[in-house]
C-alpha cells in the first residue's frame with residue numbers, strides 16, 4: 371500500500387528550510403521513512419514580502435505565519451514547522467502545536483567584526499537590531515549605545531557590519547547553529563546579561579487537531595522537557611498580553627528541584643526594567659508562568675505598558 375505523502379509547510383528562508391529539514395530528518399529516523407515520503411512546501415508570508423518597513427509598524431504577531439496556517443487549514447499541507455519564538459500564544463482552532471523538537475542553545479550571540487564581547491564596545495558605539503527586546507535590554511545596560519534598525523537575513527546583516535553601518539549586532543545562537551554560521555558569533559551572551567525571548571531556540575510543529583495519522587507521527591519526535599519549558603514560557607507571555615510593542619524576555623529551565631522561570635519586561639526606550647522569578651514543580655509549568663506574569667504586572671506602574679494608555 372502506498373504511504374500517503376507527508377507535506378511539510380515552511381517559509382523559504384534559509385533558517386526556515388533548515389528547520390523543516392531537521393523536522394523531516396527526525397520523522398524519517400523515528401519511523402524508518404524514506405525522504406520520498408515527504409514533500410517540503412515553501413510558502414511566502416506577508417513578513418517575507420514586506421522588507422522596507424520595521425516589523426513593528428506592519429502589525430503584530432502572525433506576520434510570518436498566517437499564510438502557512440491557511441495552507442494547513444485548507445489541507446494544502448499536513449504539518450507546519452515554526453520557530454516558536456515567532457508564534458502567537460494561541461493557534462486558530464482547529465490548529466494545535468503539541469510537538470517540540472529538543473531545544474537548541476537559548477542564548478543570544480554577540481556578532482561583531484571588531485569587538486569580542488558586548489563589554490568591549492566603546493562608549494557611543496552603534497549597534498543594529500530589529501528586536502524591541504534586544505534594543506531595550508541594550509539601552510538599559512548601556513545607555514551610551516546608539517541602536518539602529520537592522521532587518522534582513524543573516525547574510526544581509528553581516529554585510530551591513532562589514533560596510534560599517536553598525537559595530538555589532540545580535541542574533542540567536544540557535545539560528546546561527548542551524549545555518550552553520552556559528553563562526554560569526556564572537557561570544558554567547560549569558561541569560562543573566564540578556565534574557566532571551568520566550569521560546570527562543572525552539573522548533574514547534576503545528577497540525578490539525580483531528581489529524582490522527584499526523585498526531586501519531588509527531589508524538590514520537592516530541593521532546594517532553596522542551597514541551598514543559600515552552601508551556602511555562604507561553605503561559606507567562608499570554609498572561610502578559612504580549613504585543614509586538616512590548617519588550618518581553620522569559621526563560622524556563624528544568625533543575626534538580628523542578629522548573630525555574632525568569633522573566634523581564636522593559637520600557638521600549640530601555641529606561642526601566644522589571645524582573646522576576648518563580649520556582650516550583652514542573653507539572654505546574656503553566657501556573658508558574660502565569661504567576662510570574664502576575665507578579666510583574668503588579669509591579670508595573672500604570673503607564674508601563676504603553677498600549678494600555
Ligand SMILES: NCc1[nH]cc(CCC(=O)O)c1CC(=O)O
Pocket residue numbers: 453454455456540541542543544545569570571572573
Ligand atoms: N525573529 C526571527 C527569528 N526567529 C527565530 C530566530 C532564531 C532561531 C530561534 O530562536 O529558534 C530568529 C532570528 C534571530 O533572532 O536571530
